[in-house]
Amino acid sequence: MNRALRYAGVAMATVALLAGGSAVAFAAQEVVHTPAPVVATAPATAALTAKASATTVNAWQQFRITGAAKGIKPGTKITVQQKQHTKWVSLPAQAPINTSGSYAVRVKLGIKGVNELRIAVGSTVSPIVKVTVR
Structure with missing residues (x-):
């Protein structure tokens, strides 16, 4: 008292x-x-953005996906996922989130046609990015 x-x-x-x-x-x-x-108070909602450096590439031509992460700890690795038929498959393309909350990852694709890609960290995913492979 x-x-x-x-x-x-x-x-x-x-x-x-x-x-x-x-x-x-x-x-x-x-x-x-x-x-x-x-x-x-609820923790900040995690969110990811993504943008490809090219919308059309040749098979196995390297391009970059860049974006920002909000509500995710710096140093956490992002993973690129590709939609294959009805499933999202993780590709061996990863990069850490830097201290400013952004990331950049290099990607090479071999499946010809329109590829749907997204960035994932746990259950948090970015909007879909489409890249056409010739």
């Missing part, structure tokens, strides 16, 4: 005794200070 509440309690007990009341009856009505409820 803080000092102000103690002094207030002593003052009320003194007034009760002087007015002819019972100190025991008054002591049963002790003032209890309850702290304000703690409100938890």
